[in-house]
Amino acid sequence: MSTRGHTAHDGREAGAAGCCPLYHEAVELVGRRWTGAILRVLMDGPLRFSEVAQAVPELSDRLLSERMKELESRGIVARTVRPGPPLRVEYELSVMGRELEPALSELERWARRWLRPRRHARV
Secondary structure (H helix, E strand, O other): OOOOOOEOOOOOEOOOOOOOHHHHHHHHHHOOOOHHHHHHHHOOOOEEHHHHHHHOOOOOHHHHHHHHHHHHHOOOEEEEEEOOOOOEEEEEEOHHHHOOHHHHHHHHHHHHHHOOOHHHOOO
C-alpha cells in the first residue's frame, strides 16, 4: 500500500524525502554568487585580496569584500595579518573550509564532464 498522499505528523507528505535544512543552508552559502569561485581559488593556498580579485576578474572589489567578510564570519575563510613593512593581509581556507575541498573538487569534475559548450554537450 502506497503512503503517497498521506500526511506525516510533521506536515510533510509521507514517503517524501524532504530537504534537510542544514543541507539547504550549506548549498545556499556555497552557491551564493561568486562564492564558489572564491573558494576554488583559495583551495590552491593563501592569497592576498588583490590576488583573489585577479584570479576572479569579473568580480567587483565591493562584492569580493562582502563575500570574504561573510565567509570569514561563518568560519570558512581565515584572515591573517602578516607584519610588515609592508603589512600584508592573507586569506586562506580554515579547517572548516578545507573540509569542503572534496565536495568542491567533485563539483568541478562534474562540471567539466557535463557543462561543456553546447556543441560538446553529452546527450
